[in-house]
Amino acid sequence: MTQMVDILLRGGTVVTMNDKYDVYEDGAVAILDDSIVAVGPTDEIVRDYAARETVDCTDSVIMPGLVNAHTHIPMTLMRGLNDDLRLDVWLGYLMPVEREFVTPDFVKLGARVACAEMIRSGVTSFADMFYYEEAIAEQVAEIGMRALLGQTILVFPAPDAETFEDALLLCRRFIEHWNGHPLIQPAVAPHAWYTATPELLLACADLARAFDVPLHTHVSETKLEADNSVNQNHMSVVTWLEQHGILDTKLLAAHCVHINEEDMFSLRRVGAGVAHCPSSNLKLASGIAPVAQMLKLGLKVGVGTDGPASNNDLDMVEEMRLASFIAKVATQDPTVLPARQTLEIATIGGARAMHMGHLTGSLEVGKRADIAVRDMRGIHNQPHFHNHPDAVYSRIVYSSKASDVAHVICNGRWLMRDQVLLTVDEDAAREAAIDVAAKIDAFVIERESSPYNKLVLLAGVQRLESFEVQVKMPVDDDRAVHEALSGESITVTSAAHYRQYDHYFIFDSGDQDAARLRYREDEFIGEDGEVTQVRTRLTLIGEGQREEFPNAVMLSRSRFLATADRSLRFYQEYFAPARELRVHKDRYRWHILYKATDFAINLDHVLEPELPGYFLEIKARTWSRSDAERKATLITELLGQFGLTLDQAERREYTEIAQSANTEREGARA
């Protein structure tokens, strides 16, 4: 008595990747609805099952679909836009493009291109992290791939959320909408600890736990990041995340390049998954993750391509081969990460790392039918040896190519048959991608002549996101300020005195990231009034966004810093600004703690344009609207300490004051 099934794949080498690593040299897989109902030798399966559709898989390998454990799929549309750059310079190019172009339509198109590419290389499941995951989910579900989709949460304004509260809300709605979907597993994706505040991390962990969904984040990708954590937090990245609740979630930790054994024990204890991204870690020179050690300790390790802007492809065959290669060279041991174990981390290992091991990653009865069939007839796969049971893994990992994949089935549905994609219109996606690329080209070419690009061409730049609450007040008596600072409620943590010579180049480029370039010379003044140190630097300042609060101003803008090692005259010629402005001032600067909160205080006497009296500035970095509101309230209290009230606040920046002073002067001359 035979059972009727939907699809029967027969006559291929079935590589199950089950716990016993069963391989059937002439094997078959029976699929009913979305699931696998039988796996075994062809003769046994055909005896027990009849199928509506039977596919001959002679000379092919029938294996689990590959699992891409970390990527940013819409970045297909920025593939090869800029390569071979330092990360900060690269971001300087990329982020304005993202801000300009990333929309729901953009991410859907990028998802179509990415899914087409992944299906072609035999991938059926992946873990994404980007903006507008709602739109990505719609697209991916339509195409029919399995995915863990993480809605990105940042302290900075993002394409889909101005503040992190907005991002959290968006993420919550996304989870509510998609949780329980047969293909899409929504997830919370705080981008990384260094683009988060402690509150943000705690809120993300809470959200993930509330819905019992995975949390996807970048962990210790670069040495700089790991060093910064030790310097700033006095602990490793993993420990910092642990202290902020992130390890109490179903965690998928991407990269983990710079982690130590203690970190590994922490990750293992909580059953966290690690997404190892060889190409990206090599291409960006981040380092080689200690994967051999992770696996030895029993961590759940998967393999990911990372986004195609730093890879530049989504080819998991190449990625798993690379995982094996670099593990060997890093440990100086060619026996490390052998072919079978490598295929394991690229399939069931990745599924487990994504907390989806019960659904996918191996060919086992009861699991979803996520299957790739690789045609092994290509001359690059010849010949085949059979004297060793692991020879088939060698072929798959060390010689087969993405282009060998013939058929792909996901959740029991055909996605590719005989190398023809069935659920993505590849030609239309290509044409649309080319159109977007032409628009990005035009945008970038326009920027080529921008101050930003000129700055990049001249020197490496460092990007700083600036998101501040601040207030500026004219004060007549500077001594009152000095005195107030010695009061009991204020603790001064550092103090400096310098003369600041600012030279502003004003541009009319229309580039909101590059409104002004400041050439600043700081002369530090010692106790005896002597100049102790001179520092010169260039800062490209965006126009930014200004938001009025009842008792302060919140400003957000991007800044790009570069050391200035040439003369002012050189920069004047090189940048050819529309206008120039000078502001010289004498500045006392303090960092203080008030009610356990950091503030910076400037007491400025402006020498050019010559302005009477002093200006007191009180500033604090902030990350969210609620935090900004709290700090604005504290600023009001602080003003009271200085005997000031808000009604005389100066709304203008020094450049604006200088500009109007210039205008008055010119008016007087005329």
Next chain:
Amino acid sequence: MTQMVDILLRGGTVVTMNDKYDVYEDGAVAILDDSIVAVGPTDEIVRDYAARETVDCTDSVIMPGLVNAHTHIPMTLMRGLNDDLRLDVWLGYLMPVEREFVTPDFVKLGARVACAEMIRSGVTSFADMFYYEEAIAEQVAEIGMRALLGQTILVFPAPDAETFEDALLLCRRFIEHWNGHPLIQPAVAPHAWYTATPELLLACADLARAFDVPLHTHVSETKLEADNSVNQNHMSVVTWLEQHGILDTKLLAAHCVHINEEDMFSLRRVGAGVAHCPSSNLKLASGIAPVAQMLKLGLKVGVGTDGPASNNDLDMVEEMRLASFIAKVATQDPTVLPARQTLEIATIGGARAMHMGHLTGSLEVGKRADIAVRDMRGIHNQPHFHNHPDAVYSRIVYSSKASDVAHVICNGRWLMRDQVLLTVDEDAAREAAIDVAAKIDAFVIERESSPYNKLVLLAGVQRLESFEVQVKMPVDDDRAVHEALSGESITVTSAAHYRQYDHYFIFDSGDQDAARLRYREDEFIGEDGEVTQVRTRLTLIGEGQREEFPNAVMLSRSRFLATADRSLRFYQEYFAPARELRVHKDRYRWHILYKATDFAINLDHVLEPELPGYFLEIKARTWSRSDAERKATLITELLGQFGLTLDQAERREYTEIAQSANTEREGARA
């Protein structure tokens, strides 16, 4: 007036890789006979040239064929035979296979498979090193690829030469036959310094200079090799090669993983080429070659796949991408080896490293027409950006695949058209390769139960090639030997005294590499007669070849050493030998110098089987027949020093003496 040409490729993005890196976005290449006659914008070229055959290359890149600067092409037939092993264990598997299977027909078949694979990935030129290069040359010339073919020269017996004199002669004939061929450049290929003697290296350098042909050798591939050179030669590998004439040739140095700046200066001074092999160096855990530094110093660097048994493919697209990736991570600098420079070393750089830069590697008027056309429509290559002149290099290096190659032309001849190979019968090659693989499978399975494999499964083994001249003489008076050693003409460099308990397992496996396994316990005896140290080891000894000389015996055989950390009883059960034999003896051992030549002297008193008197053994390692003859003469002289003459020489080994003693004993019992 238009000129008539044979082939005109038009409408593609022409990437010339000339000195100015000219790229023509809508470009064309005109080919007449074997050469390029024009390169430029399509509109200019079609104005000036008419063609017998015009090929539309829309959406494609027209570029130089890739150059694979180091490989061993017949090893396609051993692709995936054994992976994830230590080099010595891997060789233990591979070398018996080579000895059994490598014939002219085998290398021709391997060449067909390899050329098919290389043409498919857009390679037109390569540098090979293997045995029977004469046969490989015939095959490659017929297929129509350009190649530097190096006939391997070893001190050990090789599949095509018993001694290095034979190998040199073979190489000379090969050069005489092929030098001047339009496609094939013969070369001298001493395998490596550590498989060579000084005489061999000098002879190879002489041969290469005599014919002005390149010399291709492995240089400093592993740290062990580099360390051994310093320990044995008191200098780096490069300096050792320099001292033995190798740098005075048109050198192509493969690998160069462990070289220092001084070595780089030496290689640069002589215009040597370096073949960088990323996959192989990673997969065998050899290390990462300092390619960034080599390029900075101006060395001629190419990229090679190495043999497909240690890669496991011949995919130069993957190889060049990897070259870029690992250079970045090794220097912790993502700007190192950017896409354009990476394509450069995979094309014109490789051609220059192979001393063929005047012929191939770039699309320039007057050069041979060695061209690959890559179809860039694949979804993994989407989209295309044009805002930066290097974007096309990014696409080729970071996202394109071997499977994108549509057409290949070499020396003006079509090798592949629309992904159809025109000069290799790929299906026939695949079938024949599968047949050979089945035979290798059977051979290896037979060996699976062999003592060798059992030894490998138990412990790592170390392979020693043994090639000795020796003589054994019964002596009555041991004091005469001790006295002779203090004579003036003999210098004793070391002396030891030990009791040697040998337990031989005799196998009837028919495996000539595994005739006997010796379990040996050495008890070292101090001055006071006390045991100072005990050493136990296993040695698997081949039957070897015995060649009678007028006054000595030359023996060559392979040995595999392993430490013995288990009991004799365990090994008896584990290896289950057909027979066992015991030889116990008291041995004095000296290393001496006689006429500036090293000899080992054993003075043995055999305790089991109990034999009367003593045996004197005189041994010397040798590498060639002429050297063996010289040492045999010196042995005769030495015998004179001990008051002995050759007529009483004992031809039998101790096992044979023991065996006949056993037989006699058993006969007496019966």
